[in-house]
Amino acid sequence: MKILVCISKTPDTTAKIAFVEGNTKFDENGVQWIINPYDEWYSLVKAIELKEKDPTTIIHLVTVGGADTEPIIRKALALGGDEAIRVNSISNDSFSVAASIAQVAKEGAYDLIFTGKETIDYNSSCIGSMVSAMLDLPFVSLATHLELNGTTATLKREIEGGEETCEAILPIVVSCQKGMAEQRIPNMRGIMAARTKPLKVIEPTSIAATTTIKTFELPLAKTGVKLIDADKMDELVKLLKEEAKVI
Amino acid sequence: MVLIYIDQADQQIKKSTQEALSYGAAIAKQLGTTAEALLLGNVSDNLTALGNYGVTKVHHINNVQLNTFDAKVNATVVAHAVKKLNATVVVFAHNINGKALAPAVAVKLEAGIVTGASSLPDTTNGFVVTKTVFSGKAFAAIQIETPIKVISLNQNSFGIHAQETTAIVEILDIPVPAPSIKITSVDKIVGEIPLTEATLVVSGGRGLKGPENWGILLDLAKSLGASTACSRPVSDADWRPHHEHVGQTGIQIAPNLYIAIGISGAIQHLAGVNRSKTIVVINKDPEAPFFKAADYGVVGDAFEIVPALTAAILKSKASA
Ligand SMILES: Cc1cc2nc3c(=O)[nH]c(=O)nc-3n(C[C@H](O)[C@H](O)[C@H](O)COP(=O)(O)OP(=O)(O)OC[C@H]3O[C@@H](n4cnc5c(N)ncnc54)[C@H](O)[C@@H]3O)c2cc1C
Ligand SMILES: Nc1ncnc2c1ncn2[C@@H]1O[C@H](COP(=O)(O)O)[C@@H](O)[C@H]1O
Numbered sequence: 001m002k003i004l005v006c007i008s009k010t011p012d013t014t015a016k017i018a019f020v021e022g023n024t025k026f027d028e029n030g031v032q033w034i035i036n037p038y039d040e041w042y043s044l045v046k047a048i049e050l051k052e053k054d055p056t057t058i059i060h061l062v063t064v065g066g067a068d069t070e071p072i073i074r075k076a077l078a079l080g081g082d083e084a085i086r087v088n089s090i091s092n093d094s095f096s097v098a099a100s101i102a103q104v105a106k107e108g109a110y111d112l113i114f115t116g117k118e119t120i121d122y123n124s125s126c127i128g129s130m131v132s133a134m135l136d137l138p139f140v141s142l143a144t145h146l147e148l149n150g151t152t153a154t155l156k157r158e159i160e161g162g163e164e165t166c167e168a169i170l171p172i173v174v175s176c177q178k179g180m181a182e183q184r185i186p187n188m189r190g191i192m193a194a195r196t197k198p199l200k201v202i203e204p205t206s207i208a209a210t211t212t213i214k215t216f217e218l219p220l221a222k223t224g225v226k227l228i229d230a231d232k233m234d235e236l237v238k239l240l241k242e243e244a245k246v247i
Numbered sequence: 248m249v250l251i252y253i254d255q256a257d258q259q260i261k262k263s264t265q266e267a268l269s270y271g272a273a274i275a276k277q278l279g280t281t282a283e284a285l286l287l288g289n290v291s292d293n294l295t296a297l298g299n300y301g302v303t304k305v306h307h308i309n310n311v312q313l314n315t316f317d318a319k320v321n322a323t324v325v326a327h328a329v330k331k332l333n334a335t336v337v338v339f340a341h342n343i344n345g346k347a348l349a350p351a352v353a354v355k356l357e358a359g360i361v362t363g364a365s366s367l368p369d370t371t372n373g374f375v376v377t378k379t380v381f382s383g384k385a386f387a388a389i390q391i392e393t394p395i396k397v398i399s400l401n402q403n404s405f406g407i408h409a410q411e412t413t414a415i416v417e418i419l420d421i422p423v424p425a426p427s428i429k430i431t432s433v434d435k436i437v438g439e440i441p442l443t444e445a446t447l448v449v450s451g452g453r454g455l456k457g458p459e460n461w462g463i464l465l466d467l468a469k470s471l472g473a474s475t476a477c478s479r480p481v482s483d484a485d486w487r488p489h490h491e492h493v494g495q496t497g498i499q500i501a502p503n504l505y506i507a508i509g510i511s512g513a514i515q516h517l518a519g520v521n522r523s524k525t526i527v528v529i530n531k532d533p534e535a536p537f538f539k540a541a542d543y544g545v546v547g548d549a550f551e552i553v554p555a556l557t558a559a560i561l562k563s564k565a566s567a
Contacts, residue, residue, distance in 0.1 A: 013495055013515050017384045037496055094350065095359065120495055120518075122380050122387070124362050126350035132319065133351035138427035139318040141347035144489075159433070160256060160343055161441030162490070168428040175347075178496055179489060210359030210393050214375055217386045225528070225538050230547035233559035236527070239543060241563065244525040246504040247447065247471060 001057040001148075003047045004110040005081065006101055006131075008036040009065060009072040010121045019216040026121075026216070035072050038116025038177060040079070045181035046146060047114060048080035058082050060108060064100045066090045070199065077194035078186035084199045092122065093209035098130035100204045105135055111151070111170040117142055117177040128175035138172045144179030249275040250334035251302065252325060253286040254344050258314060260292045262444050263340035265300055269408040270367070270400045271338040272301025277370055278336070284414070285328055287321060288313035298414035300407070306332065306419040312426065318347040319427040326355035327421050329395070341399035342443060349399045359391035362399045382495055382518030402443060403501040404522070440474050442491065447473035448502045450493065450520070451481060454509020454530065454549055458486035463553040464508060470560040476500070476520075478510050494519035509549045512537025529553065 011017075012032040020027045034040075044061070051057040061076050061084040063069050073084045087100040105113055113135075118125035132139035144163065145156035151170045156163050158177070186194075228236045240247045251271035254261045268284060275282035283304040284297055294305045308324060325348065329337055337352060339345035341363045353360035361376040365386060369375040373390050376398055380387045442448065449468040451461065468475050475491060482492035493500055495515040501522035508529045510516060517540055520526070528541040529552050538544045545552050 011381075013518070017381045019385070041496075093359075095354070098350075098354070120382055123378075123382060124350075125346045126353075126360065126362055129318065129322075129347055129350035130354050133322055133354035137319070139347060139351065140428065141318060142343060154431075158343060158490075159435070160261065160443060161439060162433065162435035164430055165432045165434070166428045166430045178492070208392075210353075210357075210391065211361065212390045212392060214388045214390050216380070217377075217388070219384070219386065222540060222542065225541040225544040227544050227546065230545055230552050231555070233545075233552070233555040234562070236543060236545065236556065237559045237563045240504065240525070240527070244504070244542065246525045247560070 001050065001054055001112070002108060002110045003050065003057060003059045003112045003114065004105055004108060005039070005044050005047050005059060005061050006113070006115040006127060007039050007044070007061050007063045007073060007076045008116070008119050009033050009063070009069045010036045010119050013037070013120060017218070019218075023215045023217060024213070033072060035076055036116050036119050038118065040076065041183040042178065042180040043114035043116055043176035044076055044079055044081065045184050046176060048184070049181055050148065051080065060085060060110070062087065062101055062104045064089050064091065064097045064204070073199060074194050075186065077197045077199070078190040079184060080190065081197070083197055086199065086201045087204050088201050089204040091209065092213055093211050094124050094126035094130060095210040096204075096207050098127050098134060099207045101127065102131050102134035103205060104202070105131060112153070113137070113171070113173045115173070115175045117175055125175070128173050132173035135173070138168045140166065140168060140172060141175045142177050143174050144177060146174065146180065248280055248332065248334045249278070249282045249336040249338060250329060250332060251282060251284045251338045252345070252348070253284050253297075254340055254342060255286070255288060255290050258288070258290045260290050261340070261342065263342045263402050265407045265409075266402065266405055267338050267340040267400050268297060268300035268302055270405045271336070273367055273408070274336055274338070275301070277367065283332070283334070285325065287324060294416045295413040298412040299409045302414050305414050305416045307416055308419050308421050308423075310423045312423050315430050316344050317426050317428055318351060320424050321348050322351035322355060323424050324421050325352050328419060329356055331419070331421065335395055337395070337397045339397070339399040341401050345399045349397055353397040356395045356397070357393060358395035358397045359393040360397040360399075361389050361391060363401045364398050365401050365404045368398070379522065382499070383521040384518065401501065401522070403446070403503070442474050442476055442493070442498055442500055445474035445500070446503045447471050448476050448500060448504065448523075449473045449506045449508070450476035450478070450510060451487070451508045452478040452510030453480050460550070461487070463550065463557070467506070467553050467557045467560070470557045470564070473504070478516050507537055508553060510537060511535050512540060
């Protein structure tokens with residue numbers, strides 16, 4: 001069994017969101033970077049759980065990014081995984097990022113390719129679907145559960161108002177979310193081991209970007225909360241009806 | 248031509264499709280072209296009535312295999328249809344199936360894509376789509392550089408615009424590849440409106456102290472006909488089912504009304520709900536950060552306020 005886990009670097013969930021250079025760039029000043037929570041908590045840990053069940057499993061991590069993603073990938077290796085590949089490309093265009101991942105995936109002949117549900121910065125939820133199309137593989141999105149039986153995977157995926165169970169023959173691409181696995185904390189042994197795990201850097205095949213970010217904008221601030229006395233619920237109902245017009 | 252994907256489940260068109268149709272029709276109007284819709288599989292809805300949302304034609308691929316969703320199969324079929332029909336803009340709802348499908352379709356069409364669009368594209372100079380980024384904390388205006396454009400629309404961000412017109416239904420013949428997955432069971436909570444489609448949501452946090460206290464929240468939801476949600480610690484502790492968890496790591500929603508009860512308003516929680524039109528916060532701590540993101544706030548004990556609010560709603564409904 002060979003698993004490829006896609007790892008992306010995102011600002012910490014509490015990072016202050018601001019923009020510079022005429023609102024064309026995210027202000028990275030003072031920002032703490034983390035592994036995208038969906039990648040860390042769900043897809044990576046799921047891959048580790050599968051390896052614990054079958055120790056012959058090989059886990060590779062892939063990230064598309066500059067050298068500044070290396071601390072993130074080392075942290076991911078500290079949780080688990082055998083080696084990492086960084087595609088040396090900085091891009092906000094999902095198409096290009098997916099093409100780089102597909103390039104790595106093709107060479108590695110993986111049985112399972114895991115992505116997170118979405119990155120918490122650009123919220124594209126594109127990469128899994130795109131990689132599956134580029135490799136012509138089945139795609140199960142927003143998976144909450146996965147079990148393997150030989151080359152058959154049984155998965156649960158979220159649907160509106162419930163869950164669907166399906167079976168697919170490997171290889172497949174899966175986007176992971178809550179339910180897939182339980183969050184773990186790296187231990188000292190893992191951190192030490194991660195230092196010597198291979199981290200390969202490869203160059204991307206050049207591909208034209210299909211999209212370009214022009215500008216960023218912050219939403220208008222709320223004008224301020226209207227406080228209603230706890231014993232005047234009739235007034236709140238009236239406001240919701242007549243002012244907000246939502247009920 | 249602008250082509251809009253009709254999403255269905257259990258052979259019923261999803262509500263989010265109506266909004267996507269309205270949005271696609273508005274783009275078509277802006278570009279001086281027509282809006283048409285694409286349906287895979289069979290539904291019980293009246294297809295000519297989809298004209299109400301501004302489409303002139305519904306292309307229907309009536310193959311029963313397509314009644315269930317298979318991302319790989321659907322992407323192949325949709326991309327084929329787009330090419331056959333010469334559509335230049337393809338619109339999806341940014342819902343569960345839309346997220347699985349639209350990016351794959353974009354790849355097959357070598358098209359640029361913007362997912363989670365929040366408003367109409369600016370087509371005065373190129374094709375620029377604004378979407379929410381950083382979990383609702385900012386917007387990005389993104390230029391699509393390719394001849395074909397793919398957009399998925401954030402739910403509850405454009406609204407449903409309807410008028411009386413009918414659409415022509417045409418059968419479209421596209422080969423359907425063999426299934427790539429086998430759906431073995433579907434487990435749905437019956438009778439509840441899925442959170443992502445709900446227009447009214449009542450949500451509870453750790454301030455409610457325990458699952459045994461959820462009755463007052465459920466009564467309030469019932470009085471409004473609202474769906475229920477919760478904060479992450481609440482679902483982590485199994486006080487409420489996991490599908491109710493909203494926030495950065497849970498479901499992101501944008502209802503017309505979000506009532507937050509005993510929720511502090513942590514940034515990760517807000518990331519899932521800050522696109523709601525109106526936010527009401529009930530919290531005993533006047534310093535709770537949620538009040539900064541709220542439109543209306545009530546400072547006090549939820550155990551007294553929530554039943555009083557329910558009573559006020561029932562009273563107002565009875566007098567209406
Ligand atoms: C990476 C990451 C991702 C996360 N993702 C999410 C997410 O998706 N969703 C999410 O919700 N959280 C998420 N969290 C957790 C988040 O940071 C908060 O810890 C969580 O939202 C707090 O939940 P709460 O408001 O229910 O509880 P608390 O923070 O404990 O707040 C309880 C509130 O209830 C009020 N209260 C107490 N008693 C009463 C009463 N009798 N009447 C009225 N009010 C009362 C208190 O004043 C307090 O404000 C995430 C955290 C991290 C680090
Ligand atoms: N630059 C990247 N390198 C590796 N994986 C990525 C990258 N960007 C996104 N991914 C993966 O794709 C998932 C969805 O990201 P997105 O489609 O950008 O929202 C993430 O959770 C990651 O698993």
